Amino acid sequence: MKTINNNTYSTQKKQSNSDKATFRARKKMYDILIQEFPISTLSSIIDVGVTADKEQESSNFFEKFYPYPERLTAFSNQDASWMEETYKGLKFKRGDGLDMPFEDNTFDLTFSSAVIEHVGNKKNQQQFIKECIRVSKKYIFITTPNKFYPIELHTALPFLHWLPTNVYRTILRKMGKHFFALEENLNLLCKNDLINIMKNFLQVSFKIKDISFFGFKSNLLLLITKND
Numbered sequence: 507m508k509t510i511n512n513n514t515y516s517t518q519k520k521q522s523n524s525d526k527a528t529f530r531a532r533k534k535m536y537d538i539l540i541q542e543f544p545i546s547t548l549s550s551i552i553d554v555g556v557t558a559d560k561e562q563e564s565s566n567f568f569e570k571f572y573p574y575p576e577r578l579t580a581f582s583n584q585d586a587s588w589m590e591e592t593y594k595g596l597k598f599k600r601g602d603g604l605d606m607p608f609e610d611n612t613f614d615l616t617f618s619s620a621v622i623e624h625v626g627n628k629k630n631q632q633q634f635i636k637e638c639i640r641v642s643k644k645y646i647f648i649t650t651p652n653k654f655y656p657i658e659l660h661t662a663l664p665f666l667h668w669l670p671t672n673v674y675r676t677i678l679r680k681m682g683k684h685f686f687a688l689e690e691n692l693n694l695l696c697k698n699d700l701i702n703i704m705k706n707f708l709q710v711s712f713k714i715k716d717i718s719f720f721g722f723k724s725n726l727l728l729l730i731t732k733n734d
Contacts, residue, residue, distance in 0.1 A: 510685050513559040513584055515624055515692065516660055521563065524662070527719070528564035534717045535619065535649050535727060536571045542715075542729055543645045548614035551578050554603050554638060555621030558584040568617055569593050579613065581606065604633050608641045616642040619649040626690045632703050639710060639730060646730035652716065653694035655724045661686050667694060700728050709733055 510516070539545065551572070559565040569575065569589065576595025580586060587598045601607050603618075603625060616638040625634045638646050651659045658667040661683055667674055678687035686692045697714055704712050712730045716723040 511559060511562075512685075513557045514562060514565055515620075516562075525562050525564055528562075528659075529567065531717060531719060531725060532564055532567040532619065533571070535725065536567065538715060538717070538727060539617070539647050543615060543647065545572070545615060548645075549577055550613045551615045551617060552581055552608070552613045552641065553578060554581050554606070554616060554618040555624075556580040556582045556584070556586045556589065556598075558582070558586045558588075560588065568619065569596065604630060604637060606637050606641055610640055611643045612641050614643050615645040615647065617647050620651065622648055623650050623692060623694055626693060628693075628699070628703070631693065631695070631699075632706060635703055635707070635728075635730075639707060639732065642732065644732050646710075646728075646732075648728040648730070650695050650700075650726050650728075652723045652726050653696040653699070655719075655722050658694070659724070660692055695726070697726055700726060704728075704730075 545551065553568050556569070557565050566586075566589065569578065569580070572578065575593035578593065578596045580589050580596055580598045581601060581603070583600065583602055585600065587600070589596055590598050599607070603621065618638060622631050622634050625631055635648065638648060653667065657664050661678070666677055669677070675687045678684070700714055710730050710732050712728060715727040715729065717725050717727070
């Protein structure tokens with residue numbers, strides 16, 4: 507049985523083909539981010555949900571690509587304080603993404619990648635987006651795996667995640683994948699889920715983009731802009 511890395515919610519190994527593929531996919535996400543938002547001109551950015559993992563190439567990819575660590579705050583419920591040494595000028599803060607210890611409109615951009623599917627039920631996912639919007643002055647960029655990609659990216663199992671949720675979680679438990687069977691650890695979203703959540707936020711504009719892998723939409727990108 508593959509060992510789960512509880513810091514990254516994945517079973518992929520350092521420098522494995524899946525880790526390298528994830529890194530390439532996340533570079534595509536970063537490229538879309540810099541095309542859509544003027545991040546080089548922003549003075550403060552928060553990365554919500556950084557990981558304590560130091561091994562996987564795809565971990566904390568924003569910090570790897572972004573050239574101004576002194577403008578960054580890394581935020582997580584994991585202990586990723588080591589990032590302050592690795593990325594000089596970066597500030598690390600530990601806490602809960604559902605109740606962040608920051609004032610309204612603190613950061614120019616709230617960035618979060620592959621976190622919202624790990625915060626629990628739909629109510630929590632809505633609260634997570636609400637907090638990401640609240641602490642941002644203007645821009646919010648959130649990514650998540652697409653529920654309708656044929657391979658579930660955490661378990662590497664095909665198609666089972668398309669079954670009714672209770673059936674899917676029962677099968678995972680029977681397969682010994684108890685961690686991913688829990689809603690609090692993995693609750694996948696599709697495009698319509700994001701649209702339905704965003705109906706609750708009238709003070710913003712949003713669009714949803716995607717990236718593809720082998721011809722299928724593998725990841726969804728939620729781009730939000732606060733209205734003036």
